[in-house]
């Protein structure tokens with residue numbers, strides 16, 4: 215087997231179960247996608263809420279396009295049915311984000327999702343998954359499209375939060391994390407005894423960047439038992455965390471000054487700036503001082519760690535400390551590690567997924583958030599962003 219390629223399934227008789235599993239997974243995911251669509255206000259369907267993003271409506275069509283493209287075109291060498299929508303929903307340089315605002319109606323997008331799904335499922339029925347083509351073997355193209363859909367669901371949730379942020383926050387109680395909610399006790403830590411462990415994965419359903427599994431030695435270290443909480447973050451703010459240049463890397467400080475960052479992305483000042491409300495995907499809500507702080511950039515996480523006398527964990531430390539099978543927490547956690555290939559890495563199924571971002575300018579976050587589907591919440595899954603990115607459910611556990 216070539217590194218990065220899925221194995222061929224053991225026997226033809228396994229196919230019935232595998233196809234059934236795929237059908238079940240994709241239909242559950244689709245229910246969630248369509249539920250999310252009902253949360254999108256009409257007036258925001260086709261506008262870009264942030265420079266970083268395409269219009270929220272585009273993501274729904276992109277889910278259908280990706281499924282049809284990987285299953286029909288790439289795996290089975292069949293044409294896509296609608297060339298116009300195939301182009302409009304493609305994430306390619308020829309189709310810049312400003313072009314993606316020219317969307318069909320919500321009803322047409324729903325119809326496109328149904329049509330592309332139907333073709334992909336008909337193809338699943340007709341295809342022998344016992345095949346040497348790595349895109350077909352064991353249903354990889356269907357699996358890939360499924361995980362892709364789940365990832366875009368989380369992106370859609372981020373955009374719903376940006377939409378909330380644009381509306382006016384309620385200025386009266388009960389909203390607001392107040393001064394008195396600051397928590398001055400640091401998170402407890404546990405000792406992780408060093409050892410050699412197997413990092414990464416050879417799971418055929420994993421992404422290329424998780425491969426290949428390899429031995430890594432980790433020295434003993436300490437790790438926070440829980441992500442930093444909102445109350446602890448408020449304490450950092452009150453102690454001047456956003457005002458002390460010495461806590462920040464030069465790049466981080468420059469970014470903080472330029473953007474005038476004074477609180478996490480989704481903390482909106484309320485009550486004349488004396489408190490904060492959280493811009494969630496379905497409107498503003500209270501911030502519980504004990505919930506994990508989220509919507510932090512790498513720069514902010516890094517400055518906090520320095521302020522509290524700790525550091526960000528390396529990616530290998532994070533993975534080593536996570537128990538196999540453990541369900542990660544409710545926020546992604548930043549690590550100190552740039553997103554780089556593992557030994558034996560080979561781009562699959564295309565360069566655009568991982569390789570383009572392995573430029574030393576993206577940092578890895580691990581775990582998963584409450585909005586992350588279980589098909590992605592695995593110990594070896596790697597997510598990555600530039601250090602200024604803070605629109606996701608991104609938090610931090612410090613190390614020492």
Ligand SMILES: [Fe+2]
Pocket residue numbers: 276280305362366
């Ligand atoms: Fe995508």
